[in-house]
Amino acid sequence: MTNELTWTDFEKVELRVGTILAAEDFPKAKNPAYQLTIDFGEFGIKRSSAQITKLYDKAELPGKQVIAVVNFPVKQIANFFSECLVLGVVGDGKEVTLLRPDKPVPNGLRIL
Numbered sequence: 001m002t003n004e005l006t007w008t009d010f011e012k013v014e015l016r017v018g019t020i021l022a023a024e025d026f027p028k029a030k031n032p033a034y035q036l037t038i039d040f041g042e043f044g045i046k047r048s049s050a051q052i053t054k055l056y057d058k059a060e061l062p063g064k065q066v067i068a069v070v071n072f073p074v075k076q077i078a079n080f081f082s083e084c085l086v087l088g089v090v091g092d093g094k095e096v097t098l099l100r101p102d103k104p105v106p107n108g109l110r111i112l
Contacts, residue, residue: 014071015087015111016040017101023058028078034058035080036066041108043070046083054095067099067111 018038026033032053039045048068069085076082088096 016070017109020061023061043108048084048086049077049082050086052096
């Protein structure tokens with residue numbers, strides 16, 4: 001394994017649960033993606049660009065809970081500002097499967 005982290009390094013990463021409120025097409029992205037609006041409870045509503053179009057239809061995403069890193073700096077992608085990084089598993093065909101809790105939990109809970 002390369003680039004081992006210390007526990008202190010890991011504690012700096014804010015992994016939180018949020019619920020997708022809306023998913024919209026993102027035609028200006030280099031790779032097919034959606035623009036997601038996600039509710040993180042007391043941590044607010046954040047937006048993210050997610051390359052999840054191979055496995056997910058945008059109509060099925062609202063209401064799904066996801067796990068995201070919420071303390072990265074804002075990243076501009078084309079004309080869009082992504083405020084968090086939604087986590088997923090990347091398959092051999094570069095399809096992304098979202099990481100999600102298997103039972104509903106309150107938005108904003110921290111992953112440890």
